[in-house]
Amino acid sequence: MEPVSLPALSRVALCGGTHGNEMSGVYLVRELQRQKLEKAGSATLTTIISNPRAVQVCKRYTDMDLNRCFTDVILSSPVTDATPYEVRRAQELNTLLGPKGNVGAMDLVCDLHNTTANMGLSLISYSVQDWVIMHIYRQIQRKITSAPVRFILLDLPLADAYSQDSLGKHGFTIEVGPQPHGVVRADIFNIMKEAVDQTLDWVQCFNSGSAFEGGEVDDVYSFVKSVYYPRDPETNQITAAIHPQLQDRDFCLLHPGDPMFLMFSGEIVKYEGEEVLHPFFVNECAYYEKSIAFHLARKMTVTIPPLQVKRD
Numbered sequence: 001m002e003p004v005s006l007p008a009l010s011r012v013a014l015c016g017g018t019h020g021n022e023m024s025g026v027y028l029v030r031e032l033q034r035q036k037l038e039k040a041g042s043a044t045l046t047t048i049i050s051n052p053r054a055v056q057v058c059k060r061y062t063d064m065d066l067n068r069c070f071t072d073v074i075l076s077s078p079v080t081d082a083t084p085y086e087v088r089r090a091q092e093l094n095t096l097l098g099p100k101g102n103v104g105a106m107d108l109v110c111d112l113h114n115t116t117a118n119m120g121l122s123l124i125s126y127s128v129q130d131w132v133i134m135h136i137y138r139q140i141q142r143k144i145t146s147a148p149v150r151f152i153l154l155d156l157p158l159a160d161a162y163s164q165d166s167l168g169k170h171g172f173t174i175e176v177g178p179q180p181h182g183v184v185r186a187d188i189f190n191i192m193k194e195a196v197d198q199t200l201d202w203v204q205c206f207n208s209g210s211a212f213e214g215g216e217v218d219d220v221y222s223f224v225k226s227v228y229y230p231r232d233p234e235t236n237q238i239t240a241a242i243h244p245q246l247q248d249r250d251f252c253l254l255h256p257g258d259p260m261f262l263m264f265s266g267e268i269v270k271y272e273g274e275e276v277l278h279p280f281f282v283n284e285c286a287y288y289e290k291s292i293a294f295h296l297a298r299k300m301t302v303t304i305p306p307l308q309v310k311r312d
Contacts, residue, residue: 001214001303001304001305001306002305003211003214003305003306003307003308004131004305004306004307004308005307005308005309005310005311006131006132006307006309006310007107007309007310008042008043008107008206008207008309008310009043009107009108009132009170009203009206009207010042010043010044010107010207011043011044011046011106011107011108012040012043012044012045012046012106012107012108012109012110012200012203013045013046013047013048013097013106013108013109013110013168014028014029014032014045014046014047014048014110014112014196015029015047015048015049015050015097015109015110015111015112015164015165016028016029016030016047016048016049016050016111016112017029017049017050017051017052017054017055018050018051018066018067018111018112018113018163018164019051019054019060019061019065019066019067019113019114019181019286020051020053020054020055020056020057020058020059020060020061020062021054021058021059021060021181021182022060022112022113022114022179022181023114023179023181023182023183023184024112024114024176024179024184024185024188024189024192025111025112025113025114025174025192026049026055026184027184027189028112028189028192028193028196029047029048029049029112030049032045032047033047040200040203040204041200041203041204041207041208042204042207042208043107043203043204043207045200046096046097046106048093048096048097050066050089050093050111050164051066051086051089053085053089054066058182060181060286061086062085062086063084063085063086063087064084064086064087065086066086066089066090066164067111067113067162067163067164068162068163069086069087069089069090069162070090070093070094070100070161070162070163070164070166070167071159071160071161071162072100072101072158072159072160073159074087074090075090075091075094075100079091090164093164093167094167097109097164097167097168098167098168099167100158100166100167101158101159105167105168105169106167106168106169107168107169107170108132108168108169108170108171108203109164109165109166109167109168109170109171110165110171110172110173110174110196110199111163111164111165111171111172111173111174112173112174112192112196113173113174113175113176114175114176114177114179114181114188114192115175115176115177115178115179115281115284115286116177116178116179116180116181116283116284116285116286117177117178117250117280117281117282117283117284117294118177118178118248118249118250118282119150119175119176119177119178119250119251119280119281120147120148120149120150120176120177120191120250121140121144121147121148121149121150121174121175121176121191121192121195122149122150122151122152122174122175122176122280123136123137123140123149123150123151123152123172123173123174123175123195124151124152124154124163124165124172124173124175125151125152125153125154125165125171125172125173126153126154126155126156126158126161126166127153127155128151128153128220128300128302130170131304131305131307132170132206132307133170133171133172134151134217134302134304135202135206135212135304135307136172136198136199136202136203137149137151137172137217138215138217138304139198139199139201139202140195140198140199141217141219143194143198144191144194144195144198146187146190146191146194147176147191148219148251149219150219150220150221150251151217151219151220151221152175152221152222152223152280152297153220153221153222153223153297153300154223155222155223174192174195174196174199176188176191176192176195178248180285181285181286206307206308206309207309208309209308209309209311210308211306211307211308212306212307212308213306214303214304214305214306214307215303215304216301216302216303216304217301217302217303217304218301219299220299220300220301220302221251221278221280221297221298221299221300222297222298222299222300223295223296223297224277224295224296224297224298225295225296226292226294226295226296227260227279227292227293227294227295227296228291228292228293229261229288229291229292229293230261230263230269231291238288238291239263239264239265240261240262240263240264240269241261241262241264241283242260242261242262242282242283242293242294243259243260243261243262243268243269244262245258245259246258246259246260246279246282246294247282247283248282249279249282250279250280250281250282250294251278251279251280251297252278252279253276253277253278254271254273254276254277254278254279254296255271255276256270256271256272256273256274256276257270257271258270258271259271260293261293273296275298277296277297277298278296278297278298278299279294279295279296279297280294280295280296280297281294281295282294
């Protein structure tokens, strides 16, 4: 691939507490604020507690999920007395970090999250052709050995991108687990901190003129679909749990005929898809309200070009 030159990343945002009970990002952002860390080399660093009301009560959200409020439709919706707090907060964050899709948006937005699923360290974004994000992913994957590192692609147009990281010119989510909600574990915190440190190190090197080689990056997973829990048609109550052979096996191969659920009545529900796929966010606590048991993804390899900063 031909080398690519892109503008320097002069403004970077690190956001924690988008979900108020995902504590690694909350404590990491608070620590950076305590240290008054406001620069990453030549880049200005902004640190934000995204949903302070939810953090205060240690809940995922107060009215609705903030991390589903960054679509163009919601960001442009009129505000009334009945508008949920998280919609108002999303619009405030769009003013601070965006406007989304605008030349004045933050150069890089990194949003920090935890999962109860056994996913290790995952970067989540909306494009595998954002060369800045893919090069950051490769650096993190090469440097971090304390957890498996993977990339999850949510292939949506920018207008429909619903998470906070979509406000920046470049953006991604760092997702680390397993960690129970409302709890901070030192090992999970340290993995997140290492990923943030590697991100800021890459930004400094990029802005300083370092040239990054092209090549292939692996362990990229493209979202295919969600799988929902079996439910009683009359009561809508869940009637099964994740099968023990699938529990904690995020990103494993799920073959047709493999067990998915163990019904509370004792029967086994098997995967009936025709394609071998990879489950992730398996038994994520926060997804029970959505009835989602896990997502399925297709594994791919991505070729990225050589990259360096564009000089004026």
